[in-house]
Amino acid sequence: MITGNFKTSYAADESLWNNWAKRYGFVLAVVFLLVLPLFADNYVLLLAGQIAIYVIAVTGVNVLVGYTGLMSLGHGAFFAVGAYTTVILHQYVEHLFPLITLLVSIVVAAGFGFLFGLPSLRVKGLYLAVATLSANFIILFFIRQDWAAPWTGGRQGIETPNAMFFGQEMLSNTQKYYFIIPICLAMVLFAQNLFRTRFGRALIGIRDNDHSAEILGISLYAYKLKSFAISAAYCGAAGSLWAYFFPAILPEDFSLNLSITLVVCLIAGGMGRTLGPVFGTLLILLIPEMLKIVSGWATGGDGRALIHFSSIRDIVFGLIIILFLIFEPMGLVSIWDRFWRVVARWPFSK
């Protein structure tokens, strides 16, 4: 709850940043992101770029899972489609302008999203989750095949091109960071904006009750398909940036693990909220780093503890999902809301 949030016109009520907290919060975030490279080292920038890419993908998942209420465990496949589209485009055209490949990847991924969405009218809930999961397996299987190896590198993976801006190759993490962050911001804002429109509200209607939505004149099939396409497009963009960001990609990068991680980020952050994906991704991707620090303290820098690191990380990941589901089903966003409510109403509320 934001206090001092009175409006004198409908335009103000409908605007993208409909209260001062959002407005200044956004400005602060932009300033922070702009100056971060000045005092962050290379590793932090690597993490930041990775987080930004994940935020794009999770925002895409949010459009489908959080706003439209369709379950998907196959978004890793769209991610893969975006990444491999970028790599393959660069095989045919050298020195392609990165934004063009990004756009093409988005379109191709959206096309795949359409294809995945086709069963979504007949198939619901869990059956849809397993259908998307199957599609994920099948797409990755074809990427891994030997006959696809000239384009995708097969199971050995493939080296990815560097982004070229006007003859200037982007090599350092700082440059890549400044390439990714504006795209990430734009895409998050686009999602925020989407749900102010008729289209976005229709999706929310479908989530809340699809039969009622249909009675109100929303074509379920058209909207579900479009929702699939948009959410796939987000993941395609993330995949394309992923290909630019990392020196090589492997089919295993986009396995079921990625699909589930995306959903987990969404749950941890909070479904159906713009900030949910941001918080969730920050939490999930920073956990391994925190664990590294904690295990460094606990063992005094003993290398032997690292053997168990990945197992412990898995357990912590799993426990986070479960504990969030049990104790905070609305995700980090609801903690955030509660915190600001207390601050705004202090001392009348706790």
Added chain:
Amino acid sequence: MAQVIQYLLNGIMNGALYALIAVGIVSIFKSTKVVSFAHGHVIMFGAYFYFTFAVILPGAEFMPDWVAKWEPEWLLAYKEGAAMFSPKAAIAAWVSNLPRIVLGLVGSIVCNALLAVFIERAFMRPLLGQSSLSMILCTVGLIWVLEGSASLIWSADIDQVPPLGPNFPIRFTVFDSQVFLFSSSVVNFVIALILFIGLMLVLRYTRSGVAVRATAEDQSTAYAMGINVPAVFTTAWVVAATTGAIAGAILASRNGLSPTLGLFGLSVLAVVLMGGLDSFAGVFIASMIIGIFEAFTQWQFGGEYAEIVPYVLVLLVILWRPNGLMGQAEIERI
């Protein structure tokens, strides 16, 4: 022709194993309306418990020797002069392994049942009354917890475990063509079939079976009729975990033991959805279809393509029948 029969038989053997694993997922779904994504990993735990009780424990210092290798006088006399790889030698080897196989099975069933009770109490019970989606996602979280703890407790190396039945090749002719089977896979097939049919009969004809079906129909009415619904939930998880323990032992003796065993559960999930979540008969048919298709794909296109067969088939079937082959359509009200 010979190869058709050969691969058909292989497919049926595999299909029975699928059915045995699927039965756990169905029994959980039928009573709690939760689809366990983590069932494959529960099975993996069963396999590791079997490994612990059948390999690690008999090899320990304090255990008497006969547990690891049982060789009474009459067995030595029986083994006398048996040729290598003959049925006689295989049976003798199996009998001398018998104490640790029994110990392993009992241990893994008991431990897996305890694990199931723990999972149900600690993770699923607090979510009671929430949407089934969040309970399903909870089992997705369990995947990671179980996988991580398995590789933490046991090492991530691949280990071998003793097979449940004597292992010798069986050759016989059908329609003038030679067919070849391993006796251990026949034993596995029979075990799977007995368990599957037994569970179905229990559900159909016993009081507790009726309680499970009543709970599946309507939880609050079942409560009102005096059925202990939480107990039914626990029972369903325990049933799933114990059948899973046996399936895990079979899988581990066939493919070797590694933490990736859990992934098998996901392809079984495809089987279950293809058959229809709430139909034992449908799931059985789907298991057989997928098992046979897998075997034929392996024959025609190579083993690589076999791994996506369940997923392709489930996609096709779901498009045609959104609730699986024999699943009941959910009635929705606005």
